[in-house]
Amino acid sequence: MDAVTRTLREGFVAEVAVMPSPPGASSTGVPPELLRKLLASYGLVILRGLRLAPSALAAFSQHLGVPQPHPQQGPFPAHPDSRYVQVVRSRTDGSAEPYTWCWHTDSSSRLNPPRYTLLQAAALPETGGDTLFADMVSAYRHLPPHWKHLLEGAVGIHVHPLWGGTARHPVITMLPDGRQALYLNHVAMSGIESPRGTHGPGLIDSLIAYATQEDFVYRHCWGPDEILAWDNNTVMHRATPLLPGAHRVMHRLAVASPQPH
Ligand SMILES: O=C(O)CCC(=O)C(=O)O
Ligand SMILES: [Fe+2]
Numbered sequence: 001m002d003a004v005t006r007t008l009r010e011g012f013v014a015e016v017a018v019m020p021s022p023p024g025a026s027s028t029g030v031p032p033e034l035l036r037k038l039l040a041s042y043g044l045v046i047l048r049g050l051r052l053a054p055s056a057l058a059a060f061s062q063h064l065g066v067p068q069p070h071p072q073q074g075p076f077p078a079h080p081d082s083r084y085v086q087v088v089r090s091r092t093d094g095s096a097e098p099y100t101w102c103w104h105t106d107s108s109s110r111l112n113p114p115r116y117t118l119l120q121a122a123a124l125p126e127t128g129g130d131t132l133f134a135d136m137v138s139a140y141r142h143l144p145p146h147w148k149h150l151l152e153g154a155v156g157i158h159v160h161p162l163w164g165g166t167a168r169h170p171v172i173t174m175l176p177d178g179r180q181a182l183y184l185n186h187v188a189m190s191g192i193e194s195p196r197g198t199h200g201p202g203l204i205d206s207l208i209a210y211a212t213q214e215d216f217v218y219r220h221c222w223g224p225d226e227i228l229a230w231d232n233n234t235v236m237h238r239a240t241p242l243l244p245g246a247h248r249v250m251h252r253l254a255v256a257s258p259q260p261h
Pocket of ligand 1 (some may be wrong): 088100106117119129130131232237239240248252
């Protein structure tokens with residue numbers, strides 16, 4: 001057996017303990033079909049005991065879809081060893097809050113935003129620098145009836161100066177197994193058009209506050225040799241600020257959705 005799987009939060013977070021591969025082995029120890037199966041029913045999959053060089057991370061990502069090359073527009077530089085891997089350095093100088101500290105789904109202002117994101121730590125601070133995830137399936141399931149009614153058939157307008165583009169996405173996403181999820185982004189939504197009216201930042205702020213309440217949130221405290229894989233259709237996420245002077249470097253990679261929504 002290559003890997004042992006455990007549920008941390010039902011239908012939301014799963015963890016895989018990856019057995020070390022022998023030196024020179026071509027396999028990562030994570031069967032691709034296991035990862036795909038887990039991401040079909042969990043928003044976040046934590047692969048513990050796995051560290052991949054940037055080019056190996058890019059090769060591994062192909063099990064989930066088509067890795068998106070480093071975008072022309074965007075806040076993160078490409079890794080010199082792979083044009084698919086972006087390097088995320090957290091700011092510690094107290095300057096303007098980076099967007100990763102706000103609740104978001106990745107690159108939602110694109111017409112075909114990445115369905116999955118892979119994130120690995122290259123350098124971690126002693127404390128802090130956690131990543132938070134919010135379960136958008138549970139958030140939809142528990143949505144108060146007046147919001148369910150308002151958001152039925154509603155479209156979110158996503159615009160972002162850094163990522164570029166403008167896109168319209170349904171606020172409620174339907175998954176292949178019939179589950180539904182909220183699709184929101186606090187840094188890239190300018191409005192919501194519903195058959196029952198047009199709404200601006202007030203509704204967006206209220207929905208984000210509701211969807212990120214403690215009951216729906218999982219906090220990931222990073223350890224060494226971990227790779228996170230998440231489904232941008234079923235979770236929102238955000239980084240947490242660091243202590244002054246702390247150093248944190250992440251490698252990230254976005255995988256295109258097989259079908260635009
Ligand atoms: O740095 C983090 O914890 C999250 C970064 C992020 O938002 C991303 O890679 O998409
Ligand atoms: Fe992100």
